[in-house]
Amino acid sequence: xxxxxxxxxxxxxxxxxxxxxxxxxxxxxxxxxxxxxxxxxxxxxxxxxxxxxxxxxxxxxxxxxxxxxxxxxxxxxxxxxxxxxxxxxxxxxxxxxxxxxxxxxxxxxxxxxxxxxxxxxxxxxxxxxxxxxxxxxxxxxxxxxxxxxxxxxxxxxxxxxxxxxxxxxxxxxxxxxxxxxxxxxxxxxxxxxxxxxxxxxxxxxxxxxxx
Amino acid sequence: xxxxxxxxxxxxxxxxxxxxxxxxxxxxxxxxxxxxxxxxxxxxxxxxxxxxxxxxxxxxxxxxxxxxxxxxxxxxxxxxxxxxxxxxxxxxxxxxxxxxxxxxxxxxxxxxxxxxxxxxxxxxxxxxxxxxxxxxxxxxxxxxxxxxxxxxxxxxxxxxxxxxxxxxxxxxxxxxxxxxxxxxxxxxxxxxxxxxxxxxxxxxxxx
Numbered sequence: 001x002x003x004x005x006x007x008x009x010x011x012x013x014x015x016x017x018x019x020x021x022x023x024x025x026x027x028x029x030x031x032x033x034x035x036x037x038x039x040x041x042x043x044x045x046x047x048x049x050x051x052x053x054x055x056x057x058x059x060x061x062x063x064x065x066x067x068x069x070x071x072x073x074x075x076x077x078x079x080x081x082x083x084x085x086x087x088x089x090x091x092x093x094x095x096x097x098x099x100x101x102x103x104x105x106x107x108x109x110x111x112x113x114x115x116x117x118x119x120x121x122x123x124x125x126x127x128x129x130x131x132x133x134x135x136x137x138x139x140x141x142x143x144x145x146x147x148x149x150x151x152x153x154x155x156x157x158x159x160x161x162x163x164x165x166x167x168x169x170x171x172x173x174x175x176x177x178x179x180x181x182x183x184x185x186x187x188x189x190x191x192x193x194x195x196x197x198x199x200x201x202x203x204x205x206x207x208x209x210x211x
Numbered sequence: 212x213x214x215x216x217x218x219x220x221x222x223x224x225x226x227x228x229x230x231x232x233x234x235x236x237x238x239x240x241x242x243x244x245x246x247x248x249x250x251x252x253x254x255x256x257x258x259x260x261x262x263x264x265x266x267x268x269x270x271x272x273x274x275x276x277x278x279x280x281x282x283x284x285x286x287x288x289x290x291x292x293x294x295x296x297x298x299x300x301x302x303x304x305x306x307x308x309x310x311x312x313x314x315x316x317x318x319x320x321x322x323x324x325x326x327x328x329x330x331x332x333x334x335x336x337x338x339x340x341x342x343x344x345x346x347x348x349x350x351x352x353x354x355x356x357x358x359x360x361x362x363x364x365x366x367x368x369x370x371x372x373x374x375x376x377x378x379x380x381x382x383x384x385x386x387x388x389x390x391x392x393x394x395x396x397x398x399x400x401x402x403x404x405x406x407x408x409x410x411x412x413x414x415x416x417x418x
Contacts, residue, residue: 020265022291024312024352032296033355036308185354204298204306 034185036200041163041178046208049165051093052085052101054078059128062109066128069107076194077105081159083195084202089210095134102134102162102175107189109155131175136167142174157183159201161208179208237274240382244268244412248288251391253402258292258313265289268410270323271417274382277330284323284341284368288406290315309353317404318346319366319392333379337388339370345394347404364404366394372410383415 025033040046058074059066070078081103082092093099106128131139141162161179170176181201188197202208246266250259266288274280293312301307321343327335345366350359372388387410394404 020267020287021289021316022265022314024291024293024314024350024357025355027291027293028310028312028352028355032293032310035354035356037305039302039305042304184356200308204308 030185030187034183034188034197036197036204037182037184038201038205039180040205040207041176044163044178046179047211049100049163050089050091050210051097051099052090052103052161053093053095053097053099053164054082054085054103055105055129055133058105058107060107060109061128064124073189073191073194074105074107076191077157077159077198080195080198081105084198088202088208098164100163100165101178102164104129104160104162106158106160107155108158125177134162134164134167134175136164136173136175139167139170139173139175141177142172143177143180155184155189157188157197159198179205181205237276238382238416239418240272240274240280240414241417242268242270242272242284242386242412242414244386244388244410246286246288247409248290248392249407249409250290251405251407254394254396254404254406257401258404259290259315261290261292263288263290266408268408268412272323272325272414278327279324280327281322281324283320284343285320286318288317288408290317307353312352312357314350314352315404316348317394318348319368319394320344320346321366321368323368327374331380333376335374335376337372337374339372339388339390340368342367345404347394347396349398360398362396362398364394364396366392368392374414384413386410386412386414 055078057068057070058077060069085103086092090101095102125141125143129141131137131141159181160177163176163178167175181198183197183201187193244267246268247262247264248266249255249262266286268284268286270282270284272280272282291312291314293310296308296310298306298308299311321341323339323341325337325339327337329335343366345364347362347364348359349362350357368390370388370390372386374384374386376382376384389410390408392406392408394406396402396404
């Protein structure tokens with residue numbers, strides 16, 4: 001009887017052990033699952049720039065390969081970036097009108113079971129966005145920082161702002177990436193949420209303004 | 212400091228074992244307790260401020276005489292807290308907006324002694340002390356993106372409570388008690404996982 005009681009007690013404890021742990025992922029809403037990361041060149045004053053141009057499509061970067069696409073969700077992200085760049089005081093111009101800033105939007109996907117580091121994403125940036133597109137054939141890109149400690153397991157949207165104003169006088173023939181924003185989490189490749197996702201990036205980048 | 216406490220515990224256990232050889236043979240008892248835990252100090256301010264109702268403690272105790280018992284205690288507690296979305300500066304120029312969730316599971320295993328100053332009264336108060344190890348599993352999520360650390364640390368415990376026997380002079384009965392658990396945790400700038408705990412349960416003879 002005593003042995004049976006002891007065994008029952010241990011079984012109960014085992015059940016409690018397994019059952020009483022709260023899983024954090026089950027307690028997150030879709031919105032709470034998302035994170036927004038921004039980084040910028042802190043030596044730059046964004047008030048020195050007045051105009052920008054934005055790419056006409058989104059680079060889909062999947063396992064180191066890229067292609068351009070423009071579906072409804074991509075267009076929604078491009079429109080949202082234009083909206084918040086304009087709200088920050090920047091004037092959109094054609095890329096042929098010598099914009100001070102260039103803006104690229106990227107849709108990053110990993111379908112492998114491995115992990116793609118953000119450093120890998122930067123590694124072939126010139127392959128995704130040929131500097132020729134921005135009028136600088138023979139140039140490369142310079143990214144002074146990287147989200148090396150973060151990894152992309154499923155998918156992400158990134159928005160990059162390039163310093164075209166200084167590119168023509170850059171002796172190293174590099175186009176500097178001076179601001180970047182990353183959106184990660186569930187349900188982000190969706191037309192309905194594009195505006196709020198981009199707004200979150202701009203809201204936490206109060207220095208991104210013309211005056 | 213830790214070494215001194217462990218040495219003291221070993222000394223106490225040795226003395227108690229010697230005493231037990233001279234005492235009459237007593238039954239081994241098992242205690243099973245539900246445990247509610249309240250984080251304190253750095254644990255509360257830095258990681259989890261919510262109390263945890265998800266825990267238990269169990270122990271196997273040998274009554275060396277009618278006043279002193281010693282044995283091993285094991286337990287489990289799950290702590291969880293989700294903090295509202297906020298912007299965190301993660302570098303000189305980097306900002307992260309995220310909902311942070313901290314999930315911590317502790318599994319202490321300690322050597323423990325109990326002293327019953329009034330062994331013949333119907334309600335038997337006791338004080339307890341113990342020390343040992345604490346397996347800590349710490350998961351932190353930024354949104355849905357998490358990282359896990361598992362560490363084994365030190366834990367010292369002091370407690371008070373009462374035991375109400377099922378019948379007079381029985382070694383089995385109900386328990387109500389409280390313990391203070393001191394658990395240093397020097398990782399990533401955190402200080403400790405100390406907590407105040409409340410237990411309710413039973414004990415019964417197993418041999």
